[in-house]
Amino acid sequence: xxxxxxxxxxxxxxxxxxxxxxxxxxxSPFSNLxxxxxxxxxxPVSLTIMTFSExxxxxxxxxxxxxxxxxxxSLHITASQLSDSASYICVVGLGGATNKLIxxxxxxxxxxx
Amino acid sequence: DAxxxxxxxxxxxxRGQQVTLRCxxxxxxxxxxxxxxxxxxxxxxxxxxxxxxxxxRGNFPDRFSGHQFPxxxxxxxxxxxxxxxxxxxxxxxxxGQGNQPQHFGDGTRLSIL
Numbered sequence: 087x088x089x090x091x092x093x094x095x096x097x098x099x100x101x102x103x104x105x106x107x108x109x110x111x112x113x114s115p116f117s118n119l120x121x122x123x124x125x126x127x128x129x130p131v132s133l134t135i136m137t138f139s140e141x142x143x144x145x146x147x148x149x150x151x152x153x154x155x156x157x158x159x160s161l162h163i164t165a166s167q168l169s170d171s172a173s174y175i176c177v178v179g180l181g182g183a184t185n186k187l188i189x190x191x192x193x194x195x196x197x198x199x
Numbered sequence: 200d201a202x203x204x205x206x207x208x209x210x211x212x213x214r215g216q217q218v219t220l221r222c223x224x225x226x227x228x229x230x231x232x233x234x235x236x237x238x239x240x241x242x243x244x245x246x247x248x249x250x251x252x253x254x255x256r257g258n259f260p261d262r263f264s265g266h267q268f269p270x271x272x273x274x275x276x277x278x279x280x281x282x283x284x285x286x287x288x289x290x291x292x293x294x295g296q297g298n299q300p301q302h303f304g305d306g307t308r309l310s311i312l
Contacts, residue, residue, distance in 0.1 A: 129303030189241035
């Protein structure tokens with residue numbers, strides 16, 4: 087069964103600190119892995135997209151890693167800001183002609199002053 | 200350049216009723232996917248439309264149906280509403296099928312009483 091699991095389920099950190107979110111997947115055929123940020127009451131916004139051959143990608147203070155052998159990914163947030171408070175969702179794209187995505191349940195991050 | 204727009208933003212219905220949700224894709228996009236997101240969960244894929252045809256479908260009953268118009272906009276119809284249909288319904292658009300980035304709207308919050 088195609089599945090994406092994320093940990094931790096929720097996380098509280100102080101402003102300015104770093105944090106790392108984890109994603110494990112069992113999806114086949116694999117095409118790409120995406121990290122989305124979803125603010126409360128808003129739609130998800132793409133942070134990074136990585137294909138099989140990429141093992142790291144950055145977007146400002148966000149850095150995603152991918153280990154296709156162990157089927158694990160992480161999202162590292164540097165120097166957190168209050169505006170980073172959101173749900174972070176790991177999404178794996180299925181291979182083939184369609185654009186079907188398998189979503190994780192997300193990690194809810196709260197950044198406190 | 201307008202992104203993905205969805206209407207209405209909020210909707211309240213009662214059990215047994217029918218509902219239609221609307222989505223206008225991002226300019227230049229021709230593929231529309233619909234997702235259901237229950238509170239505290241990741242989005243679940245409902246179906247995808249391309250060239251006015253349903254191309255892929257997730258594990259949703261026939262009560263969920265859709266349509267895509269020649270201008271690429273799309274509708275999601277749900278018949279015989281159940282309490283469990285209460286959720287945030289997200290629309291995402293992309294350019295063509297395959298592994299293209301998907302852009303999400305902010306969703307329609309549907310509440311069933």
